[in-house]
Amino acid sequence: MSDTVLSTHGLRKSFGALKATDDVSIDLRAGEIHAIIGPNGAGKSTLIKQICGSLKPDAGSVSLLGHDVSDLGTSARARAGLGRTFQISELAMEDSVLENTVLGAIGADAGPWKFWKSALKTRELTERADAALARVGLLNERDMTVANLSHGQRRQLEVAISLTLSPKAFIMDEPMAGLGAEGSKTLTGFLDGLRTEAPILLVEHDMDAVFALADRISVLVYGKVIATGSADEIRTSPDVRSAYLGESA
Known part of the structure; x- marks a missing residue:
């Protein structure tokens, strides 16, 4: 699509017999928040590392604004416009x-x-x-x-x-982790407005935040995308309920 800012094409990464990412192809479009959800061990962190350049895939590629960035390191991808926040803060605390x-x-x-x-x-x-x-x-x-x-x-x-x-796309790895209800509410409001600056690929376990923010949601299970759709489509998908959300969704 012409409004695609970031995309992956057939990413694969295995650690021995474990397929951490299995032919993962997703895209991030201008002005949207695209959430990646899934159970622990689904391969979300491995996917993010491949997109950001800290882990080389066994196969597949990553494109930013139509340019293949697969051979670029993390710093070069950041300078090309890939902004990242981390699950565990990497700030200089002192x-x-x-x-x-x-x-x-x-x-x-x-x-x-x-x-x-x-x-x-x-x-x-x-x-x-x-x-x-x-x-x-x-x-x-x-x-x-x-x-x-x-x-x-x-x-x-x-x-x-x-x-x-001046990022062209944000990659955010569990930004709500460790926040209380009020903190999550505040950050949710902030991210909602941030998508106008640059689209956000959001990995998050806080499902209230995901359903409030995401234009599209992709569900990763055992390294494979089993569904992509709107919040309503994901919430009502029998496959997603069985694999991750459960009946409480």
Whole structure:
């Protein structure tokens, strides 16, 4: 489709006899949130690693804006427009919110920075970082140490760092993990508006958030996509109920 931003084509990855991804072909379209759900061990993390470039597939390819990025590493894919947040935070906890965000801006430039803290004196980089922090509502916390942020604020900071890369697509791995009901509600509202900036491929176990946000949902079971459709289609699918959601859906 002409509005496809990100797509995978026949991704396969095996670890011995285990097929972690089995001929996975999905796409992410402009302006949408496409959720990937499935039980633990379904292959979701393996799929995300292949899309982002930290794990080489045995077969298949990944395209971003119509260009094959399969041979690019994680940093090159990020500079090409792939923004990622992680299931487990990888922030520099001892540094400030601004310092963490400037690191993202440096990555966007791919410049030869030998002493990155000197970049804090570079107006262009700090302005880009401040703009991203304002976008996620953390500008007032720019000088705080990351360790002093709430869990939800750290999730927002990860998004801000991705925003410094001017992403064409977001890959979000369980952003609701560890959040309470109020935190999940706040982040759900934020992500709902973020899709206008760039579409989101969302891996998430919080089904309330998934059904509230997703335009389309793909269900991964034992490495294979067993269904793709709207929230209503997935909620009422007998195959999905049997494999993952259960009758409570």
